[in-house]
Amino acid sequence: MLAIYKKELRSYFTSMLGYVFIAFFLIIIGINFFYENLVNGYANFEYTITNVTFIFVLLVPILTMRLMAEENKQKTDQLLLTSPLSAGAIVVGKFLAVFTIFFLVVAVTLTYPLILKQFGNVPMPGAYASLLGFSMLGGAYLAIGLFISSLTESQMVAAVITFFTFLFTAFMDGIANVIPSNNKTAFIFFSVILIIICLILYFMMHNLIISVTIGLIGEIGLAVIYYVKPTLFDGLIIKVFNWISVISRFDSFQYSILDLSSIVYYISIIVLFLFLTIQVLKKKRWS
Amino acid sequence: MIEVKNLVKRYGNHTAVDNLSFTVDKGQVLGFLGPNGAGKSTTMNIITGYISATGGTVTVNGVDVYEEPEEVKKMIGYLPEFPPLYPDMTVTEYLNFVADIKKVNKAGKKQMIADIMESTRITPVSNRLIKHLSKGYKQRVGLAQAIMGYPELIILDEPTVGLDPKQIIEIRELIKELSKNHTVILSSHIMQEVSAVCDTVMIIDKGKLVLNERPIDLSTNLGNTGGMKLCVKGDRNIILDALERIERITNIVEHEPTTEGIMNLTVNCDENEDIREEVFYAMCDAKAPILEMQSIHLSLEDIFLKVTAGDGIGDLNLDGFQDKKEVSEAIDENHAEDVQNKSEENLVEEEDNSNAGDL
Numbered sequence: 001m002l003a004i005y006k007k008e009l010r011s012y013f014t015s016m017l018g019y020v021f022i023a024f025f026l027i028i029i030g031i032n033f034f035y036e037n038l039v040n041g042y043a044n045f046e047y048t049i050t051n052v053t054f055i056f057v058l059l060v061p062i063l064t065m066r067l068m069a070e071e072n073k074q075k076t077d078q079l080l081l082t083s084p085l086s087a088g089a090i091v092v093g094k095f096l097a098v099f100t101i102f103f104l105v106v107a108v109t110l111t112y113p114l115i116l117k118q119f120g121n122v123p124m125p126g127a128y129a130s131l132l133g134f135s136m137l138g139g140a141y142l143a144i145g146l147f148i149s150s151l152t153e154s155q156m157v158a159a160v161i162t163f164f165t166f167l168f169t170a171f172m173d174g175i176a177n178v179i180p181s182n183n184k185t186a187f188i189f190f191s192v193i194l195i196i197i198c199l200i201l202y203f204m205m206h207n208l209i210i211s212v213t214i215g216l217i218g219e220i221g222l223a224v225i226y227y228v229k230p231t232l233f234d235g236l237i238i239k240v241f242n243w244i245s246v247i248s249r250f251d252s253f254q255y256s257i258l259d260l261s262s263i264v265y266y267i268s269i270i271v272l273f274l275f276l277t278i279q280v281l282k283k284k285r286w287s
Numbered sequence: 288m289i290e291v292k293n294l295v296k297r298y299g300n301h302t303a304v305d306n307l308s309f310t311v312d313k314g315q316v317l318g319f320l321g322p323n324g325a326g327k328s329t330t331m332n333i334i335t336g337y338i339s340a341t342g343g344t345v346t347v348n349g350v351d352v353y354e355e356p357e358e359v360k361k362m363i364g365y366l367p368e369f370p371p372l373y374p375d376m377t378v379t380e381y382l383n384f385v386a387d388i389k390k391v392n393k394a395g396k397k398q399m400i401a402d403i404m405e406s407t408r409i410t411p412v413s414n415r416l417i418k419h420l421s422k423g424y425k426q427r428v429g430l431a432q433a434i435m436g437y438p439e440l441i442i443l444d445e446p447t448v449g450l451d452p453k454q455i456i457e458i459r460e461l462i463k464e465l466s467k468n469h470t471v472i473l474s475s476h477i478m479q480e481v482s483a484v485c486d487t488v489m490i491i492d493k494g495k496l497v498l499n500e501r502p503i504d505l506s507t508n509l510g511n512t513g514g515m516k517l518c519v520k521g522d523r524n525i526i527l528d529a530l531e532r533i534e535r536i537t538n539i540v541e542h543e544p545t546t547e548g549i550m551n552l553t554v555n556c557d558e559n560e561d562i563r564e565e566v567f568y569a570m571c572d573a574k575a576p577i578l579e580m581q582s583i584h585l586s587l588e589d590i591f592l593k594v595t596a597g598d599g600i601g602d603l604n605l606d607g608f609q610d611k612k613e614v615s616e617a618i619d620e621n622h623a624e625d626v627q628n629k630s631e632e633n634l635v636e637e638e639d640n641s642n643a644g645d646l
Contacts (some may be wrong), residue, residue, distance in 0.1 A: 003387030007373075014375055079371035079432065082335040083388040084361045206299065285339045 004085070004093030008067070009100060018101050021063050025105045028055050033112055043122050045113045046130035050254040053134070053247060056141045057166040063101065064145025065159035067094050068277070072153040077284070087281040091274055095146055102138045106131060126256030133253035136266035140246055141166065143273035150280045173248045176241035183233030187226045190236075194218045288313040288470050289334065289440065294343035296329050296494070303329045304340070305494035311487075313439075316466045318485030319474035320591060326494035327474040328368050331442050334472070335365045347440060361390070364438040366446055370429025374418030378409055378428055381417060382435060389436040399435070406461060407431040422449040430458065434465065441465060443473040447480060459484050478591055490594050497594050514583040515563065517552040521575030526550055529573040533565050549578065 012018030032051045036042050071077040080090050113127040144165065149158040179185070198215035202208065225232055242248060246269065252259035289311040296304040304326040311317045319327045332338045334345050336356040345352040352359045373381055382400045391399060404410045407427045412420060417428060426449050433441055446462070447455045462484050465471055475481050481488050490498040519526050530539055535556045542551035556562045563580065570577050 003384060006387075007384050010380075011373075011375060074371065074373065075367065075369045076371040076373060078337055078365075078367045078369075079385070080388065082337050082360055082363065082365045082367075083385075084357050084390060085388050086357060285337065 001085075001089040001093040001096075004080075004090055005097045005100075008094050008097030012063075012097070012101050017063070017066070021059060021101060022105055025055065025059055025102075026108060028052055029105070029109055029112075037112075037116055043116065043120060044256065045116060045122065045127035046254055046256055048112075049109075049127075049130045049134050050250065053137060053250055054170070056138060056247075057163065057170055060138070060141045060145050060166065061159040061162035063098055064142055064149050064162060065155045066149070067098060067146050068150035068280075069152050069155045069158045072150075073155070077281075081281065081284065087278045090281065091146070091150075091277045095143060095270075095274055098142050098146065099139055102142060103135065106135050106138070109134075123256060125258070129256065129258040130253040132258070133250055133262060133266075136263055136270075137246065137250055140266045140269040140273075143270040143277075144246075147273040147277045147280070150277045169244055169246050172241045172245035176238045176245070179237050179241070181235040181238055183226065183230045183236075186233035186236045187222060187230075190222055190233075191219060194222065288315075288348060289472075290344075290346045291330075291334070292344045294330065294333060294345065295341045296326070296333060296338070297341045303494050304333070306343070307491070307494065307496055308343075309489060309496065309499060311470060311472060313470055314466065314468075315487060316462070316471045316473070316485045318481035318488045319472065319491060320476065320478070320481050320488055321474075321491035322476060325491045327491060328444055329494075330491070331365070331444050331472065331474060332367075335363050335442060336360055337365075337367075362439045364389075364433040364435065364441045366429045366433035366441075366443045368444045370425055370432070372417045372425055372428060372432075375416065377414050377416055378404070378420075379413045381428065382431060385432045385435045389438075391436045399437075403431045403434055406464070407434075408457065423451060423454050426450055427454075427458070430461070434469075437469070440470045440472070443471065445475055446473055447475070447477070455480070490591060492594070514553060514555045515566070516579070516581045516583060517550075517554055517566070517577060518579035519550050519552065519570055519575050519577050520548060521550070521570075521573065523550060525573050526552075526570070526575050529569045529575070530554065530566070533562060533569055535560050535562050535565070553583075 012021075029048065029052050032048045033045075036048045036051065037045065068077075071080065081087070110128075110131060113122055113124060116122045117124070145158075145162045148162045148165065149155075152158050152161070194215060198211045198218075201214065202211040205211065246266075249259075249262040249265050252262055291310070292308050294304050294307040295302070307326070307330060309317075319330070321327050329338070333340045334347070334352065336352050336359055339353065347359045347362055350358045350362075373384075376384065379400070382404065383396075386396050386400060401410075404413055407430050409424060409427050409431060412424055417425065420428065426446070430443070430446060433443060443462070447458050450458060459480065462471060462473065466484070473481075473485070486501065488498070488500055489496060527539065527541075530536060530552075537555050537557065539555075540553040542553065544551055554562070554566065563582070566580070567577060
């Protein structure tokens with residue numbers, strides 16, 4: 001794991017990528033810091049941090065696109081997967097490396113509230129709680145990016161898909177608010193989702209019986225719930241959308257609240273996507 | 288050391304490896320030979336644990352690849368078809384990284400890297416970025432990667448591709464050197480290479496084992512054609528007349544003469560017969576001196592073509608195989624399948640190509 005970690009970290013600094021990411025991120029934070037805290041005179045550093053969360057959508061894909069896609073392209077995955085390393089060690093090593101790059105940015109940012117403190121009273125707990133949330137949010141995004149990168153051979157494809165995924169999760173709040181919350185819409189919505197999942201399954205496994213069976217069972221299940229207890233569907237789409245919306249969990253940090261449930265949520269996202277990436281690597285054996 | 292039993296690998300409807308079984312003993316050098324798409328790389332990928340088999344087992348030193356992949360991977364050094372190199376690393380950095388992931392002892396690491404670079408002759412380029420190296424050097428860095436940690440079993444997929452003749456000889460020397468302490472499996476579609484370095488040759492075609500022999504046996508057992516080339520000086524009619532009187536000769540082919548008054552002939556007889564003396568005396572009596580006489584032995588290349596030719600199997604003279612029952616069986620099976628699948632063949636081959644990309 002350490003070998004992978006060192007290799008990844010070095011590769012970010014032998015190419016421009018690491019420097020560009022850190023510099024660009026710091027510039028964006030710096031501009032917001034200057035505007036919110038210095039010009040407008042707010043003492044709350046969490047405002048600055050909340051303002052810059054949108055930049056993940058742009059910067060994280062650049063950082064994560066090469067992680068696995070490059071290995072797949074260069075066939076170096078063959079070296080890694082035939083070495084005595086476990087898939088878990090490879091994935092975790094890579095994640096830690098990319099998280100370290102991101103954390104360098106956070107580490108510099110940690111000093112900003114201290115700078116502010118020279119000029120007046122700063123709510124420190126709120127500022128550092130938001131930075132903690134910010135790191136976790138970043139970790140979650142990086143894990144999703146790593147997962148998407150493992151699915152493809154092309155860095156460009158990885159970057160574009162990651163970008164749109166993030167964009168989609170960022171807009172999720174807004175979309176959720178305009179979707180009707182009655183149970184019939186929810187039933188139709190989930191039926192469509194189920195069909196899409198079955199189609200994906202079919203294209204991945206080329207097994208008609210399994211995908212049709214899963215589709216039928218799921219559809220019957222949905223129908224039964226819909227007729228027996230339709231209230232379960234009330235507002236379910238919004239709930240699901242909110243659950244997927246990674247960024248909306250950050251709201252509480254904006255109001256200087258250390259929201260443990262958000263932290264747990266982010267950690268679950270990280271663990272889930274690392275797990276999925278490991279499965280993608282393991283699945284290669286079965287292709 | 289390695290035991291492969293009834294190995295099967297299917298991609299959808301296409302069978303890449305079909306019921307392959309063989310064993311390799313410690314210290315042996317085994318050569319995999321086969322046309323493109325025969326299943327060589329697939330078999331190697333399965334042994335190294337990179338992909339899984341659809342059926343059958345592979346055990347290395349008694350450890351099952353499927354059950355304990357990490358244990359097996361420790362014992363194997365693998366050079367895949369495309370050397371897995373990081374273009375943005377220098378050679379030293381790369382080998383350091385490989386040593387780390389192969390869990391080479393910290394204390395001996397530096398020395399080992401230096402030794403391996405020396406034996407693969409990449410020391411002069413040790414500080415260059417891999418992306419700036421030529422194909423031959425890249426191949427050698429890949430080879431260095433495979434022998435890093437001196438694993439018991441070294442698997443090389445077409446190790447000499449892209450090398451110049453001098454480098455090929457060097458790499459062969461290196462493989463011979465390695466074979467003293469390691470078990471080596473290498474694949475190739477170049478016959479000389481296999482006959483130069485391997486103890487055993489396995490010819491695979493369409494995922495099936497066609498032949499498993501020592502290179503020398505191959506050429507003596509299968510190489511006999513009973514034919515010979517003759518270069519005789521004298522009158523055309525007298526020579527032909529004399530030759531036709533030898534009953535054991537089955538046919539005579541006359542070639543364009545290169546010099547006036549000298550005949551170039553190819554004479555054939557039954558595979559197990561030896562007519563050299565008879566021909567000599569016949570020519571002697573006809574007062575037509577033989578200037579050259581050469582028995583036609585199939586080269587390993589020809590044997591390879593003969594054994595792997597899909598459609599040509601019908602023309603194959605199977606007499607030579609009679610004592611090797613299993614071999615002729617394998618070929619018959621192949622043949623039967625060929626006839627059945629002839630119409631589907633193209634389709635399957637296309638699929639094969641697309642699958643090969645995935646590997």
